[in-house]
Amino acid sequence: MDTVSANVAPTRSGKSAADARRDARAFLDGLLPPVTSEAAGTVLLVVSELVTNALRHAGGTWSLELTAHPDGIEVAVHDASPQPPRLRTPDLNGGTGGFGWPLVNRLARTTAVSPGPSGGKTVSALLSRW
Template identity: 65%
Template sequence: METMSVDIATDHPPGTIAWARDRARSFLDGLVPTLTSEATDTVVLVVSELVTNALRHGGGTCVLGLAARPDSIEVAVHDPSLHAPRMRTPDLDGGTGGFGWPVVNRLATATSVTSRAFGGKTVSASLPR
């Protein structure tokens, strides 16, 4: 199993969502056997949504973890907040979001939210390889 973990903070120059997407794409591009471009794009979209949610709602810092298993890719984002993501009606006019968690749940074969022993939570999504 191949894994990658990177710290992401909004006050750190590479700590942007685009940077997280680039790191994820680099990890995925190095896998053997390679993923289809559609599978890669799907994983990168889920990374983008989970990191965005963590930075916006989870305290401004997070750790992105990726793991490649024989049949799946696991995306895990750890943040200091105790509040789990929730489904809500997307805001079509005010720009406050509400689209990310439904998108992640639609694309993933499984999602989970677990509390961490030392505080915070981990939001995970499993995607087909």
């Protein structure tokens, strides 16, 4: 089989980016052949950033979908906001962020934002498996 897919159940706003990382780690641990530790770290970082963005900017309700392809791992986060992520000047002093979306774009081979069926959006990133 060339593609392994797993959907992580939608999570309510009471859950955290740490929960998403735990679910992603369990997904990665089940893949054969296994991903490299560097690729796994990249996937976990992107999951954390996209879920944190959903928590902070999209009302806090999100779901995570992970798909393993022969040469990559796709991370997709669905949230209720129709507003796409935007680049902004990182805040070096006030702690208001601005680092996550540029980081995701730098780590991913491709990123995409598409409208969700209920008015929200899906933000996805394709990451190297090796």
